[in-house]
Amino acid sequence: MLHNDLCEKLGIEFPIFAFSHCRDVVVAVCKAGGLGVLGAVEMDAEQLDRELSIIEAELDGRPYGVDIVIPAKLAVAEEFGDITEEKLREFIPEDHQSYVAEVLDAHDVEPLPEGTPRRPGLISWAGDGASSLVDVALKHDVALIANALGTPPPDVVDRVHQSGRLVAALAGKARHARKHVDAGVDIVIAQGYEAGGHTGEVASMVLIPEIVDEVSPVPVLAAGGIGGGRQMAAAMALGASGVWCGSVWLTTQESDSHPVLKEKLLKASSSDTERSRSLTGKPARQIRTEWTEAWNGESGPNPLEMPLQTILVVEALQRIDRSAKGPDDGPGRLLGGAVGQIVGRMNTSLPAGRVVMDMVEEFLEVAESFSDELDH
Ligand SMILES: Cc1cc2nc3c(=O)[nH]c(=O)nc-3n(C[C@H](O)[C@H](O)[C@H](O)COP(=O)(O)O)c2cc1C
Structure with a gap:
């Protein structure tokens, strides 16, 4: 079946x-x-x-x-034939850049050590x-x-x-x-x-x-x-x-998610996510953090359109990843990532193959219980 x-x-x-x-x-x-x-x-x-x-x-x-x-x-990119990250950077307002710097400073996020390869934003x-x-x-x-x-x-x-x-x-x-x-x-x-x-x-x-x-x-x-x-x-x-x-x-157990993020996800409830434009400019469901709060429009500017928001925040996110040592330190409170409401049931770290087999077994139990009920 x-x-x-x-x-x-x-x-x-x-x-x-x-x-x-x-x-x-x-x-x-x-x-x-x-x-x-x-x-x-x-x-x-x-x-x-x-x-x-x-x-x-x-x-x-x-x-x-x-x-x-x-x-x-891609709202902005479509207007350019040959798109480069450098070209698109020119469209990022200074206010947005200084806001990102402010949020990072307020959370003691360290700069990237010299020579660290940068993640591409585009x-x-x-x-x-x-x-x-x-x-x-x-x-x-x-x-x-x-x-x-x-x-x-x-x-x-x-x-x-x-x-x-x-x-x-x-x-x-x-x-x-x-x-x-x-x-x-x-x-x-x-x-x-x-x-x-x-x-x-x-x-x-x-x-x-x-x-x-x-x-x-x-x-x-x-x-x-x-x-x-x-x-x-x-x-x-x-x-x-x-x-x-x-x-x-x-x-x-196989996942290479940031260990601090894993810890947060294992503890999160199904109410701890939100759709936010803070990562890419389009609404993406993610774990609620002080980063998503910083972009909810109350304390700072609105996120930019895709792909500018990613270009704006890519280095900040890389710095947060490197600096976060625990869920409650400054960078740790900013650290997040995409996850759905099912996070409320992700409470134990299992091998991925076990997740598959548990799903299959539970599915079969439900199917059997339905057919038993129908037989009565
Ligand atoms: C961390 C994360 C990153 C994702 N990135 C992509 C992506 O790059 N491409 C894509 O097609 N879907 C992406 N998705 C959506 C998944 O493909 C999938 O449709 C979604 O996670 C299903 O809902 P669930 O999170 O409740 O399981 C992502 C989801 C998560 C959780």
């Missing part, structure tokens, strides 16, 4: 999809019978190539996926970045390429299909899902309000059946608020062909 057509198509045991930026999580989920999907947005082509070679050496032919981000709208979602990631993915044994924040462009869909792989795309509204399917997307990921990361305003309970009905017979994966078998059973009852989870892996 859990092994369905989608599993057959992808060569996996369970329709459990794990989005993670961490290759060890991807490997562990694939080994447990799900499909790990590596989030590549912050990588360049060389890094992705290296990561995929390592994953493949571990997986011995098992399928896995790659996730890229090609936004439908990541692969602009220019040719994502396209070169697709090229790399297609040189490897990637079974699925997923895209966030918009319908993948026709050349990406064509290239992926020509090489015999599948394309998936995230949608937060039924009309986005329709657009994806009209463009040739093979799997729609219906992501509800509860989800970690960039997310819309419609909750999973309402969104999943809406999208299923809109795109049927195209398979839909349910995303947002799923961390266990009961939630998985609910998602499948709503018509999903599988689940796509992102948050639940952040506290697993």
Whole structure:
């Protein structure tokens, strides 16, 4: 019952999809019978190539996926042909820069030691970045390429299909899902309000059946608020062909999340997240921190549009990461990251494979209890 057509198509045991930026999580989920999907947005082509070679050496032919981000709208970047981070920096108001410096000073965040390599602020979602990631993915044994924040462009869909792989795309509204399917997307990921990361305003309970009905017979994966078998059973009852989870892996033993962040996530309740534009300029659900509070519009300027906000804050976030030693020190109180409301149930750090198996077992218990009840 859990092994369905989608599993057959992808060569996996369970329709459990794990989005993670961490290759060890991807490997562990694939080994447990799900499909790990590596989030590549912050990588360049060389890094992705290296990561995929390592994953493949571990997986011995098992399928896995790659996730890229090609936004439908990049407010500022679209106006420039040849976009560079340097050019875009000129559009960042001084007030915003001094506000970031003020917040960091007030929290005793240390400067980066001289010679520290800087994280790029203009990541692969602009220019040719994502396209070169697709090229790399297609040189490897990637079974699925997923895209966030918009319908993948026709050349990406064509290239992926020509090489015999599948394309998936995230949608937060039924009309986005329709657009994806009209463009040739093979799997729609219906992501509800509860989800970690960039997310819309419609909750999973309402969104999943809406999208299923809109795109049927195209398979839909349910995303947002799923961390266990009961939630998985609910998602499948709503018509999903599988689940796509992102948050639940952040506290697993394999996850490379910052140790202070892991500690915070393990303690957080489902009320401790908020949708904030403070990381990228678009609303993204994350753990509530003094950083998100600093950008809630009460004490300082509003966040900038994507991609300027990321360029504005990238170094600040790198400094916070390096300086945070505990959840209650100044930098630790600023330290955060994307996570969904399911964080309230992420209370123990387990191996990622165990999370998969617990989900499967709990799903089967629910399915059995339903069929027992119906027999009476
Ligand atoms: C830390 C984090 C980073 C994310 N980054 C991306 C991303 O780069 N691309 C993407 O397609 N989705 C991204 N997402 C969303 C996930 O793919 C997934 O849809 C979402 O986490 C599902 O909801 P859940 O958090 O309740 O499991 C991210 C989620 C988290 C928690």
